[in-house]
Amino acid sequence: SDYQLFHGDCLEVMAGMEAGSVDAVITDPPYGLDFHGKSWDTSIPNWLDAARMVSRLVMFTTAPTTQWEYPKPDWVNCWYRDASNSRAPSGGFNHWSPILIYGTVKFPVDSKKLHAIAHSQPSGFPHPSPKPLALMIWLIENGSNPGDVVLDPFMGSGTTGVAAMHTGRKFVGIEMDAGYFQIAKARIEKAAQMAAGEFVTKAGRAEDTDGLP
DSSP states (O other), rough: OOOOEEEEEEHHHTTTOOTSSSEEEEOOOOSOOGGOOOOOSOOOOOOOOHHHHHHHHHEEEOTTTTGGOOOOEEEEEEETTTOOOOOTTTTBBBBBBEEEESSSOOOOEEEEOTTTTTTOOOOSSSSOOOOHHHHHHHHHHHHOOOOOEEEEETTTHHHHHHHHTTTTOEEEEEEEEEHHHHHHHHHHHHHHHHHTTTTTTTTTOOOEEEEEO
């Protein structure tokens, strides 16, 4: 299979993985900001050392203020999202997020501009904070090669896995929440089938959110 999914604690799963066994860790971990009162966002897990053991390259999104909770990165990329309605403590709107990078990677440009509305998930999407598919594709394409293994230890609704299927990578995903795990599993399975040429109809390809649990 082109993907392997684990329902469980990423620290426990990564502890059982061989050092250097994946080519890139690309993820969107909890920010520790109590987002919408979600229990999984009350604190930042101590996960980075484990991720750096299993891969030479780790890249992840975080909030402008929580980037200081991590060790000094090798570089910081910027995801800019005009038209975002996220509020900033300064009283205005927050239109950017840092992407922390540990390891060596070459981006032609170290920022990605994605219009927040154009790249949002459809109304009713069953996750409160999904990242744009185009963002994860950008990170995967610049941080790995076709056929490489990409790990997302905080898989959520599975967008990194969908991006991996679209770009010809293999994927390992870990998610603790049972509901999100099932959503991710359905999306990644469909993305793998779409990449293999299935789900093509007269109306075109099915959306990867169709038929979610």
